[in-house]
Amino acid sequence: xxxxxxxxxxxxxxxxxxxxxxxxxxxxxxxxxxxxxxxxxxxxxxxxxxxxxxxxxxxxxxxxxxxxxxxxxxxxxxxxxxxxxxxxxxxxxxxxxxxxxxxxxxxxxxxxxxxxxxxxxxxxxxxxxxxxxxxxxxxxxxxxxxxxxxxxxxxxxxxxxxxxxxxxxxxxxxxxxxxxxxxxxxxxxxxxxxxxxxxxxxxxxxxxxxxxxxxxxxxxxxxxxxxxxxxxxxxxxxxxxxxxxxxxxxxxxxxxxxxxxxxxxxxxxxxxxxxxxxxxxxxxxxxxxxxxxxxxxxxxxxxxxxxxxxxxxxxxxxxxxxxxxxxxxxxxxxxxxxxxxxxxxxxxxxxxxxxxxxxxxxxxxxxxxx
Amino acid sequence: xxxxxxxxxxxxxxxxxxxxxxxxxxxxxxxxxxxxxxxxxxxxxxxxxxxxxxxxxxxxxxxxxxxxxxxxxxxxxxxxxxxxxxxxxxxxxxxxxxxxxxxxxxxxxxxxxxxxxxxxxxxxxxxxxxxxxxxxxxxxxxxxxxxxxxxxxxxxxxxxxxxxxxxxxxxxxxxxxxxxxxxxxxxxxxxxxxxxxxxxxxxxxxxxxxxxxxxxxxxxxxxxxxxxxxxxxxxxxxxxxxxxxxxxxxxxxxxxxxxxxxxxxxxxxxxxxx
Numbered sequence: 001x002x003x004x005x006x007x008x009x010x011x012x013x014x015x016x017x018x019x020x021x022x023x024x025x026x027x028x029x030x031x032x033x034x035x036x037x038x039x040x041x042x043x044x045x046x047x048x049x050x051x052x053x054x055x056x057x058x059x060x061x062x063x064x065x066x067x068x069x070x071x072x073x074x075x076x077x078x079x080x081x082x083x084x085x086x087x088x089x090x091x092x093x094x095x096x097x098x099x100x101x102x103x104x105x106x107x108x109x110x111x112x113x114x115x116x117x118x119x120x121x122x123x124x125x126x127x128x129x130x131x132x133x134x135x136x137x138x139x140x141x142x143x144x145x146x147x148x149x150x151x152x153x154x155x156x157x158x159x160x161x162x163x164x165x166x167x168x169x170x171x172x173x174x175x176x177x178x179x180x181x182x183x184x185x186x187x188x189x190x191x192x193x194x195x196x197x198x199x200x201x202x203x204x205x206x207x208x209x210x211x212x213x214x215x216x217x218x219x220x221x222x223x224x225x226x227x228x229x230x231x232x233x234x235x236x237x238x239x240x241x242x243x244x245x246x247x248x249x250x251x252x253x254x255x256x257x258x259x260x261x262x263x264x265x266x267x268x269x270x271x272x273x274x275x276x277x278x279x280x281x282x283x284x285x286x287x288x289x290x291x292x293x294x295x296x297x298x299x300x301x302x303x304x305x306x307x308x309x310x311x312x313x314x315x316x317x318x319x320x321x322x323x324x325x326x327x328x329x330x331x332x333x334x335x336x337x338x339x340x341x342x343x344x345x346x347x348x349x350x351x352x353x354x355x356x357x358x359x360x361x362x363x364x365x366x367x368x369x370x
Numbered sequence: 371x372x373x374x375x376x377x378x379x380x381x382x383x384x385x386x387x388x389x390x391x392x393x394x395x396x397x398x399x400x401x402x403x404x405x406x407x408x409x410x411x412x413x414x415x416x417x418x419x420x421x422x423x424x425x426x427x428x429x430x431x432x433x434x435x436x437x438x439x440x441x442x443x444x445x446x447x448x449x450x451x452x453x454x455x456x457x458x459x460x461x462x463x464x465x466x467x468x469x470x471x472x473x474x475x476x477x478x479x480x481x482x483x484x485x486x487x488x489x490x491x492x493x494x495x496x497x498x499x500x501x502x503x504x505x506x507x508x509x510x511x512x513x514x515x516x517x518x519x520x521x522x523x524x525x526x527x528x529x530x531x532x533x534x535x536x537x538x539x540x541x542x543x544x545x546x547x548x549x550x551x552x553x554x555x556x557x558x559x560x561x562x563x564x565x566x567x568x569x570x571x572x573x574x575x576x577x578x579x580x581x582x583x584x585x586x587x588x589x590x591x592x593x594x595x596x597x598x599x600x601x602x603x604x605x606x607x608x609x610x611x612x613x614x615x616x617x618x619x620x621x622x623x624x625x626x627x628x629x630x631x632x633x634x635x636x637x638x639x640x641x642x643x644x
Binding site for chain 1 (some may be wrong): 592594597598602604607632637
């Protein structure tokens with residue numbers, strides 16, 4: 001069993017992405033040394049209690065590199081003290097915009113065992129960028145310098161592309177751009193999630209995202225052996241060919257057993273989305289162990305969701321095993337209750353699979369159960 | 371020097387005296403020099419290849435039967451009737467004939483390769499005819515006629531078309547350095563001509579090849595500053611702007627590179643099926 005902790009020691013960010021409100025909202029101060037100490041003490045306790053378990057600690061933000069290289073050194077020193085030999089069961093991952101990455105981060109990240117860095121990039125001008133004017137050229141320059149540096153030092157990198165309204169007319173260009181850019185092992189394409197008012201007009205509909213991804217898919221399917229892995233395409237291919245069932249947190253139906261969030265002040269929630277949207281709070285690790293967080297009574301609602309949907313809203317849907325009603329937090333945002341399917345994800349997935357994936361690939365999904 | 375590198379340098383006793391235990395690719399001046407080149411280069415170094423620019427389609431006078439591979443660069447093949455009687459000699463020799471990519475030369479390469487002669491197009495010229503190169507590529511990748519593998523296509527097929535084709539011309543930052551008569555080093559023949567030096571032959575042992583490769587990667591990544599041109603080209607993966615003579619966007623290479631990437635995929639698929 002692997003516990004994934006979305007670990008947000010800072011909410012600060014050096015970028016001003018149009019679809020993110022992090023720089024305009026009141027921020028919780030960075031995680032203190034005492035709290036960092038507590039996080040690893042809790043992890044040590046958890047690993048001692050669960051000798052068969054592993055932890056993925058995903059450094060998230062804000063922008064985690066804003067903490068500076070010494071913060072990561074400090075984390076390693078604290079981890080060694082509190083987790084000892086169990087440190088081998090902790091895997092550090094990091095999600096960064098890379099624009100602050102430099103030589104000074106190589107040694108501390110490597111010491112933590114970081115091999116791959118997750119990032120994201122946007123070639124459409126003025127969606128991601130620095131400062132009030134959202135300077136995307138300066139951003140791109142820093143990002144590409146960091147990529148060269150990462151590769152020089154032998155780090156792998158994977159990235160997420162967030163599709164917005166501005167992406168839609170440029171699907172083919174973006175496909176080639178994203179696959180040309182990297183030696184990255186995989187590229188993940190996600191739809192933009194706008195929380196609050198869509199002031200920049202970036203939100204997209206499920207149909208628009210299906211069409212956008214459909215254009216990608218037509219190009220990828222024909223030459224899939226020469227281009228990178230693109231998610232969710234590989235995931236669907238694996239599901240359709242019986243290699244595996246859904247693994248991504250939003251569609252696995254298992255996130256209640258595997259994910260938690262820890263914020264800068266020690267607040268515990270279900271995941272990054274739950275915390276960002278302030279929709280689920282499990283308390284604070286000052287007062288509870290990680291095991292308490294995983295056993296929290298609010299989780300039971302998430303755990304019971306599969307059974308409710310399978311016999312209710314999703315009954316008879318042939319894509320159930322692929323989708324599981326999509327992200328429970330998405331449903332929670334809409335209905336204030338996770339016991340619904342997430343309509344946006346459901347509609348997108350059906351459209352994409354039926355209009356593009358199945359006709360282009362010639363594959364057809366036949367459910368094994370239901 | 372942190373990894374194995376091949377120095378591409380002119381035939382010069384003075385330059386040879388400055389390097390020891392290195393891989394050399396030597397640019398001979400005259401056809402008669404080849405024996406001398408081999409003896410001189412191999413006294414203290416390893417001879418990886420010989421390059422020679424010549425005007426007539428014939429085997430070099432000084433060619434040894436067990437010579438290092440020789441690349442002969444010619445402007446044109448000339449009339450078939452003028453070299454027809456020598457084709458059998460060419461076929462068994464450790465020599466590859468390279469020509470600029472013109473329609474006439476593409477036909478000559480097709481003819482030579484079908485007669486068992488190693489030949490290829492030099493795609494580094496500013497006047498490269500990409501359509502002619504594309505036609506020859508189709509012959510090489512999809513044609514039924516048995517023929518010798520044609521360069522630089524064969525190099526491109528090697529790794530499913532991942533930007534290796536310029537290695538046929540000994541061009542790849544981090545793997546080859548190019549040296550002039552004065553001992554200056556550059557990452558490519560073009561950069562040598564443009565005096566973009568990375569060091570000198572005297573300092574070869576201290577040359578940080580990994581840093582050179584990283585710097586080259588950084589230059590390569592600069593195309594991704596914009597969502598246009600090379601960054602969105604369907605053939606970028608096989609090209610990666612590794613061709614030092616290639617001009618961005620305007621040179622008309624897009625269709626050729628796209629076809630080369632596709633051909634690499636097809637050829638490798640066929641190999642996998644066998």
